Amino acid sequence: MxxxxxxxxxxxxxxxxxxxxxxxxxxxxxxxxxxxxxxxxxxxxxxxxxxxxxxxxxxxxxxxxxxxxxxxxxxxxxxxxxxxxxxxxxxxxxxxxxxxxxxxxxxxxxxxxxxxxxxxxxxxxxxxxxxxxxxxxxxxxxxxxxxxxxxxxxxxxxxxxxxxxxxxxxSLILALEVMGRLMAWLVILFGGFFLLRWLLPRIDRPLRLAGHRLARALGRRPPTSWRWLGLRPLHAPLRALRHRGGWLWWLAVVAIVFSAGHALLGASPQGWERGLVALADAHRSDLVRVAAWRVTQLGGLLPVLLAAAALAGFLWHHHQPRRALLVLAAVVLAAAGAYALKAGLGTPRPQGLSEGADFIAAFPSAHAAGIAALVTAWVVLLPIRGRYGRRSVITLGLVIGLGVGVTRVVLGVHWPLDVVGGLGLGVVCGALPGLAGSAERVSGHQSLAVLGSALVLVMAATLTEVTHWPDPLEAYPRGAQVPEIAADDWWVGAATLADRRLGLGGRRGWFTAQWLGGEAMPTGFDAGWQAPPRWRWSTTLRWLSPQPSVERLPVLPRWHAGRLPDVVRIQPAAEPGMRLVLRAWRGATTAQGPVWLVWIETVTVRGGVLLPRLTRVALDQAGREAVLGRAAERSALQRRDDRVPRYAPASLAAPD
Incomplete structure (x- = not known):
């Protein structure tokens, strides 16, 4: 040393x-x-x-x-x-x-x-x-x-x-135990990064070469036969394939077709969409709600139209009438297309919001379509020099467009695919000034035009916030809260709670039980059950061990309706490498205490190549009867048989 x-x-x-x-x-x-x-x-x-x-x-x-x-x-x-x-x-x-x-x-x-x-x-x-x-x-x-x-x-x-x-x-012992696998993961991550850096240019170059060849084959002007066949509008988008921006434009077309197909033919919304919206509902505090509402005003119809009008007026003033008309047409077409699709498809919004007077149908998001069309027009019009300058502008445009789109999900008024469809529609329409206006020379005045349009957008959005018109904060739902119900209604089934767990990927299995008893945790599960190891770096690294000990591993997370469980307990099983995991969520509050939604599963951990092999299985009928029966006996609870059994104190569980 x-x-x-x-x-x-x-x-x-x-x-x-x-x-x-x-x-x-x-x-x-x-x-x-x-x-x-x-x-x-x-x-x-x-x-x-x-x-x-x-x-x-x-x-x-x-x-x-x-x-x-x-x-x-x-x-x-x-x-x-x-x-x-x-x-x-x-x-x-x-x-x-x-x-x-x-x-x-x-x-x-x-x-x-x-x-x-x-x-x-x-x-x-x-x-x-x-x-x-x-x-x-x-x-x-x-x-x-x-x-x-x-x-x-x-x-x-x-x-x-x-x-x-x-x-x-x-831990020196733990370090020696996991160092080999930790180094293997670092090698894989570094190797994957450099492989991706090597691979992307080799994919990008043939694609752009194919675009150049297609552009040369099509020529600067559309063939006469295309004019008679009605294919003339496709000429500029196909020639744009020689640039990365052209590929992004076609990717936006794919996004529209994909999301619209799901809205029209698929089971809408998808399970993962319900899970993400539930996650937003569970964590939407008043502060998050207000912040998201302020950002979402940037995509409001009035601010977007005023910003587009300002941009078009500036271009007209500087003798670019064609581009001015194209900018207006792009934004108006995006907004009109969004509302036309809403009226035609009529997809419902989360929480039944489309049934009220404040919101119409869900697909696609008009806010996402409007801001994407305006931002895409900015990117197309800005005279950008250099590869990194163009990347910076495109990145900024993505941040603004995606930021407004994400707020629609955070506020709980749109499904994620509504936002995908809206963004795709906006990009397709917003690229019109670039696809059809290339005959006019790009000038430095357009930078001032874009800057002025951005200032108008911010000022109009601020005015909307101050006046709460035409998009008031009061119209947006508040975050989800644990409901308060009467215990008698829950027991007889008049007040129902969730029977199945709603994970981030959609609906999952049935809950093991609904349990009325216990303030801090479901009563009766204290004996034999213990708190799992907390997530620390030492416990996290144990997942890299070639021979993991199930008792020393922290519990992997599971969600219900966007919330992690309020209580997690584990119990060693008779078979080595196996344990029972209990998770409980507060499903409702009553005068007698909370109603717990209990989920119990068997977790088996075996050694794997780079990570342990994990198997999670719900308890079978005999296992459920044994575990729930012992806990109910210790806490003097009575059972009512339903698809998900209910347990309550004997004073409440009187015969019907």
Missing amino acids: TGLEGGLAPLLAWLAEHPGWAGAVIGLIAFLESLALVGLLVPGAVLMFMAGAAVGGSNLPILPMLLWAMAGAILGDGLSYWLGWHFRARLRSLPVIRRYPGTIAQAERLFYRHGGKSVVIGRFVGPVRPVIPAVVGMLGMPPGRFLLANVSSAVVWAPAYLLPGVVFGA
Whole structure:
């Protein structure tokens, strides 16, 4: 151990006693390790391992530590890049740099060979790690490109350098037990990432080449035969296949056809749609509801039409009448198409909202269609230079469009496929200025037009929020609450509760029982049942063990109506590697206490190749009778036989 490492060893031991400072110290180590000049002197890999060992040995939460390490690495590389950008050639004359001339030369060769990827590679390569950001800044790498490489590499670097120490600190025996599989997973993840980076250009290039060939075959103008066959409108979209944007346009067409086909022919909504909407209902607090309602106003009909009119007016003023008319036509066509499909298909909204006066049919989402059409028109019209500038604008457009679309699901007024169909319809219509308006030259004035249109959109959405018109907050449903019912009504069946569990993927099996008794947990299940191990890094890593012990593994999550269970208990079974898992949700509240929805299943865990083999099976009839009978006897509850049996105190369970 060097003098520096030995001097820091007491500091790392002190972190175990003062966990509040752990994140700041880890961030400082990552910052210094990534900082130009200083990083050449600091043994960052050793210090990060020791810090991870201190975290693992202290059972500190690992996620905040990872975030601190990522932040420190990003700031260190960012400052190094700024130093290179600021000093340029003078960087070579600094005293510390002169001591490592080979390192600078190696970093330059890495940059000339790999370009922007050199920042990612250099993060993991010995002596050039703290130097490569300064070198790429000195050689003039664009800031946006560096920022993307800096953040993405830090997200991978922090766990790669910190987690081995965490594993070691959590338990030496556990570290030796799972290290092989942990390394195997890291190799798979890194290999998959680089395979994807290698594969995507090799898929993209043939597709664009095929688009170029098709464009040359079709020519600049549609063939005469197409005009007579009514295929002329397809000419521009087919020629657009020579660009990635053209492929996105056809992908939007596929999204419309797919989602509309499900709305028209399939069982609508799908099970996974019900699960996601239930998740949104369960977690829609008043704060989330208000925030989502404010964002969703960006897709309202009035703000979108006003923004489109402002954009068209600006283009008309700058002598681009064709594009101005196309912008208006694109947004109006998207809105009109959405409302026409609503009227024609008549698909119901969640919670029966379409039966009231505030909402019409669900498919497709008019908010998603309107904002997607407007944003797509912005992207098409902006005079973008450079590959990364176009990617940035397209990414921003996706964030705005998807943001409004997601709020429709968060607010519980649309199914997910309604949003998919609306976004697809908006993209298809919004691309009209680009598909049909290419005869007019793109000018710099269009940037001001798009900026003015965006300002009008924000102002109109703000006005809608202030006036609560024409889209008031009061029309949107509040979050789902546990209902309050009369125990007598529940017992005789007048007030029904869920008989089947609604998971994130849709309806699942029948509940084991409905149980009235117990405040903190269902009464009668205290003897023989115990709390499972909590999710910590040490318990999570046990899932990588070649010979997992079922008693030491935390319980995997299950949802009902968007909620995780209020109570989870486990009980070892007679067969090795098997346990019973009890989950209970508060289904309703009564004057006698909550009615619990009880789900009990048998879980078997066996060793696997990279992960354990997990089998989860609902209790059979004999198992249910045995488990429920013992608990009911201990708590003096009576049973009423239904498809899902009900258990209640004898005072309530009087004969009919």
